[in-house]
Amino acid sequence: MNSKHEDQHFDVIVIGGGVAGSCTAIRLAQLFNSAVTTWPKIVIIDERNTNVETFKIGESLPGEAKPTLKSLGVFDAVNNDAMQGKHHFCYGNSSVWGSDDLIGTDTIFNAYGEGFHLDRLLFEETLLKIVTLQYSQFITIMRGSKVTDLYLSKDIDQRDKRWKVTFTSDEPSRTIQIHGNILIDASGRRCCIRKCLQDLKRRSFDKLLAFACLYEADCDNLSKTDLDHNTLVESCAFGWWYTSLLPNKQRIVVFHTDDDLLHQINRKIRLVEEFNEFIKESATHVAKYINEYSYRPILKRVICVPANSACLSQFAIGDSAISFDPLSSQGMLTAMSSAKLGAEAVFFQYFNGGTKIEGKLIQPLEVYQKYIENTFQKYVGEKSFFYNKEQRWKNEIFWKRRHEEHADALRENIDFTSK
Numbered sequence: 001m002n003s004k005h006e007d008q009h010f011d012v013i014v015i016g017g018g019v020a021g022s023c024t025a026i027r028l029a030q031l032f033n034s035a036v037t038t039w040p041k042i043v044i045i046d047e048r049n050t051n052v053e054t055f056k057i058g059e060s061l062p063g064e065a066k067p068t069l070k071s072l073g074v075f076d077a078v079n080n081d082a083m084q085g086k087h088h089f090c091y092g093n094s095s096v097w098g099s100d101d102l103i104g105t106d107t108i109f110n111a112y113g114e115g116f117h118l119d120r121l122l123f124e125e126t127l128l129k130i131v132t133l134q135y136s137q138f139i140t141i142m143r144g145s146k147v148t149d150l151y152l153s154k155d156i157d158q159r160d161k162r163w164k165v166t167f168t169s170d171e172p173s174r175t176i177q178i179h180g181n182i183l184i185d186a187s188g189r190r191c192c193i194r195k196c197l198q199d200l201k202r203r204s205f206d207k208l209l210a211f212a213c214l215y216e217a218d219c220d221n222l223s224k225t226d227l228d229h230n231t232l233v234e235s236c237a238f239g240w241w242y243t244s245l246l247p248n249k250q251r252i253v254v255f256h257t258d259d260d261l262l263h264q265i266n267r268k269i270r271l272v273e274e275f276n277e278f279i280k281e282s283a284t285h286v287a288k289y290i291n292e293y294s295y296r297p298i299l300k301r302v303i304c305v306p307a308n309s310a311c312l313s314q315f316a317i318g319d320s321a322i323s324f325d326p327l328s329s330q331g332m333l334t335a336m337s338s339a340k341l342g343a344e345a346v347f348f349q350y351f352n353g354g355t356k357i358e359g360k361l362i363q364p365l366e367v368y369q370k371y372i373e374n375t376f377q378k379y380v381g382e383k384s385f386f387y388n389k390e391q392r393w394k395n396e397i398f399w400k401r402r403h404e405e406h407a408d409a410l411r412e413n414i415d416f417t418s419k
């Protein structure tokens, strides 16, 4: 174990360099920049290396995200990329939900205007690049570094607490340990901290899975160009679909159903051919895009990722704190908002000598946790409202479950912190 990071001490350790992790670091950096204080040492650890992945699911960023992008100083970079066609602008949503009709909503009626259909990997690289270009004196980014263990060590009188984080590094292959005063988990749905701190509970509310395939327009066969920049959502008996046009003449198609209901489909939908057949059988409008624009799959296998709703309110930011059903299209926006507020809570709690309002000492981290709880409560209500609008398959288990949840949500306030 011979590394310059070995046994290094950092003031703040952020696990995960996705949207939540990089926005947390940016916001912390902004706060330290504006305050007359000594700069702390911050590290972001991410297991991904550049250019290894070719694609990441989750591409729609609504217009509502613009104020947050602006306040983090990243809007211009994202918008410029979109102007150059590296991201697409998204001008609305279309849905076949609750009836066979295709209903469209236009962002012209949205106060924030159009949103984005992002090249997601480019977006995440842009955020990390801003960290590197503007704050590299204070923020270290360790990539190709997978956290394998972490624990909170305390001295005998419990006063001196320190996080010890162990990770494996790709280049060269080795195991490294670092220390830190504050730990922020931004590791997404994997929620590293929960696995390491056994008594920390992350409550999961359902077993939703997402099956995604990426398509490319067959340019040799193109009689017309796909210019539909709306996100299309289409429900079926066993779950629901969405599709969006991406840069580089690509289109993503995603199907959602519960893990234990896969057998109902009677198809091996991880196989691309079977996935294509299933589109034709169950999603007329999605199938139309595939046929009309001669889309062919780029991936050899359909990707399957968890898409369930889950919540944990301590030490965590982004999906690690609250994971949403993709129907909400709010995951990245919430990841950015929680990153901003989480960073502010850490700053005011640990680096700014506490905060007093009307003479009363406020615990910023408690305020942050309350925000997470309230955001999740609001989301649960909205999610059940939208699922309840689809009644065509009310006797199918997928829909029954969600309608029951709606009835429960109306009856009581859900306590999501108990196990």
Ligand SMILES: Cc1cc2nc3c(=O)[nH]c(=O)nc-3n(C[C@H](O)[C@H](O)[C@H](O)COP(=O)(O)OP(=O)(O)OC[C@H]3O[C@@H](n4cnc5c(N)ncnc54)[C@H](O)[C@@H]3O)c2cc1C
Binding pocket: 015, 016, 017, 018, 019, 020, 021, 045, 046, 047, 048, 057, 058, 059, 060, 061, 145, 146, 147, 148, 186, 187, 188, 189, 190, 192, 210, 254, 305, 306, 307, 317, 318, 319, 320, 324, 326, 329, 330, 331, 332, 333, 335
């Ligand atoms: C099917 C699907 C579709 C979606 N569509 C949308 C959409 O259209 N719009 C939207 O806003 N949201 C969407 N989302 C949600 C959105 O993708 C997430 O909310 C968002 O990615 C959360 O960002 P994050 O930074 O918290 O987590 P992540 O993006 O998951 O980032 C976590 C980071 O942590 C790193 N990491 C994990 N474990 C370790 C470890 N042990 N050591 C080191 N690093 C680690 C990972 O490499 C990753 O870079 C969708 C989600 C799904 C499942």
